Amino acid sequence: METVFQNAFGLSGKKIWVVGAAGYLGQSVVKLLQSAGATVTCIDIEDKAKQFIDSLPSPENLSPVTLNTRKTVDSVAFVNAQVDAIGAPDGLIDLSFSSTAKAFDELTAEDFDMVNHDGITSTFMFSRAVGNAMKANKSGSIVLFSSMYGSVSPDPKVYMMPMNPNPVEYGVGKAGIVQLTRYLAVHYGKDNVRCNCISPGPFPNPNIQRQQPEFIGRLADKIPMGRVGKAEEIAGAAVFLVGNGASFITGQNLFVDGGWTAW
Numbered sequence: 583m584e585t586v587f588q589n590a591f592g593l594s595g596k597k598i599w600v601v602g603a604a605g606y607l608g609q610s611v612v613k614l615l616q617s618a619g620a621t622v623t624c625i626d627i628e629d630k631a632k633q634f635i636d637s638l639p640s641p642e643n644l645s646p647v648t649l650n651t652r653k654t655v656d657s658v659a660f661v662n663a664q665v666d667a668i669g670a671p672d673g674l675i676d677l678s679f680s681s682t683a684k685a686f687d688e689l690t691a692e693d694f695d696m697v698n699h700d701g702i703t704s705t706f707m708f709s710r711a712v713g714n715a716m717k718a719n720k721s722g723s724i725v726l727f728s729s730m731y732g733s734v735s736p737d738p739k740v741y742m743m744p745m746n747p748n749p750v751e752y753g754v755g756k757a758g759i760v761q762l763t764r765y766l767a768v769h770y771g772k773d774n775v776r777c778n779c780i781s782p783g784p785f786p787n788p789n790i791q792r793q794q795p796e797f798i799g800r801l802a803d804k805i806p807m808g809r810v811g812k813a814e815e816i817a818g819a820a821v822f823l824v825g826n827g828a829s830f831i832t833g834q835n836l837f838v839d840g841g842w843t844a845w
Contacts, residue, residue, distance in 0.1 A: 590827040594619030597668070598824060601651055601708070602677030602727075604630035606787045607816045611675055614817040616643060618825070623664075623671070625649050651678055652700045654707040661711035670715035673824035675725045676705060681752040694751050701755035706762055709777070713766060717773040723824045726763050726779040730839050732756030733781060740800045756781075760835050767833030776832035778823045783839025785811040806841030 588594065598615050602608040603624035612634075615622050621643045624631040631646035638644070651657040664671075680700030682693045709724055716722025731753040741747040759779055766777035784801040791798050791810070802809050819838050822828055837843050 591822070591825055592619050593673075593821070593825055596620045596672040596825075597623070598673040598675065599623045599625060599671045599712070600675045600677070601625045602679075603646075604634040605677060607727075607782065607785060607813050608677045609634060610813040610817040611677070611820045612644065613638075614814070614821045615675075615824075616640075618821055619643075620673075621645075623647055625651070651676075651708045652680070652704045654704050657704065657708045658711045661708065661715065665715045670719050670722065671712065672721070673723045673725070674709065674712045675727075675820050675824055676709060677727045678705060679727065679729075679752070680755060681749050683746070683749055685746045686750055689749070689751060694754075697751040697755055698758075701752075702758040702762065705759060709762070709766060713770050713775055713777070716775045717770055720774045722770075722775040723828070724766060724775070724777040725820055725823045726759050726777065728759040728763070728779045728781040728835060729753070729756040730781055730783045730837065730842050732758075732760050733835075733837075734843055737804065740797070740804060742797075742800070745794075745797060763835065764833045771832060776828070778828070778831060778834045778836065780816065780819050780823070781835055781837045781839065781843075782816055783811055783837065783842040785813065785816065804842060805839070806844060809840065811838065811840060 598620045600608055600612055600622060603612050604626040612622055612624055623645050624635060625647045627650045635641045635644050635646050649657060649660050680697045682697060684693060713724060731748050736748040738747050763777050763779040786798060798810060816838055819836055
């Protein structure tokens with residue numbers, strides 16, 4: 583029985599890449615992947631991945647990579663070099679995002695184009711390079727990250743002054759990730775490469791939770807479960823989708839939102 587469980591949900595011997603590994607949600611994903619037995623390449627900008635790994639009591643099977651996937655030439659070159667050196671990953675979990683945090687009427691065309699490049703174009707280029715490497719192996723799983731705001735609009739009543747509603751360019755970009763997921767799933771389906779995405783609901787980082795308790799309360803009031811999400815509650819969905827337990831799931835957008843989009 584233990585072997586059956588491990589085959590479905592364990593990741594022993596699997597190579598998983600995580601983009602945005604040092605972020606609030608990414609850290610929990612990495613920790614659960616490590617617990618499941620995976621060898622994890624932790625990708626983030628600057629020295630963030632190394633700093634995160636160095637902060638852990640047990641860094642076994644974790645390796646940091648400094649890479650800005652928004653620089654698409656660099657990111658594709660990284661994929662090709664890694665594949666040549668050690669082979670394609672078994673899984674990719676990409677938590678990257680982009681936003682200006684500007685108010686609706688302050689957003690410029692250049693802002694909008696920049697966010698679309700950073701959030702959609704760069705994700706496409708990186709996931710295509712990884713997907714093509716997985717295709718050669720006839721195996722692999724890609725998990726992208728959308729958002730509840732890729733499917734619904736923010737409620738302005740939640741974002742009372744001095745806060746701005748969640749930015750429009752962020753939501754448009756995350757909606758694009760949902761469609762990119764579907765396209766990749768169909769494109770790579772016959773090669774046994776799956777692609778799914780996760781749409782988190784409200785997962786405000788600890789600083790926001792400390793600094794804006796009234797805002798957190800308004801978010802919680804919008805959620806059927808009556809609270810915001812905890813970072814570790816994203817990790818289970820990501821690790822499930824990247825593993826064998828989800829071997830016949832592809833092209834799906836999984837909401838992890840406490841019921842936010844249910845009403």
